[in-house]
Amino acid sequence: MKYEKGKAMKDNVMLGFVLSGITGLLLLVYTVNKVQEQVDFLKSGQSTVAKVFKLETVEGDDGVVQYKPIFVYRTPSGEPFIYTDYFASRPASWQIGDAAHIVYNPLEPQQAKILTVFEVFGSSAPLLVLAVALMVVGGGYVWAERFLTSLL
Known part of the structure; x- marks a missing residue:
């Protein structure tokens, strides 16, 4: 009875790592796909200079x-387009008249x-780190379990 309970627990742990x-x-x-999409966007996009013409005030949480x-x-x-940055900051990280390179879809x-x-x-770098960590932990445990069991 005790052996079966221990084996079931070990199987559950193994399942978690798998x-x-x-x-x-x-x-x-997913992350590699997102990075490839962004690289394709950069390759096919048109580059130009954008200038800050307004600072919008936003109330944070x-x-x-x-x-x-x-x-x-x-x-x-010569057609103008507006781009609103996703991020807001305090103090303002941009000033009116500041220029930045921008890429847009032609x-x-x-x-x-x-x-x-x-x-x-965006979040590709942290997601990549998380993905590798999960694979190392999960795969490392499974590999070590099989390798060490084969030694016994």
């Missing part, structure tokens, strides 16, 4: 006023990204 490894692998595939830059950029034909110019690592790749 699921951890599988989750890490799926997260890795804690009631503190933050500043969000609003950029304007133009296509080669077929849909309103689809744009400021050229910063975080803006372009």
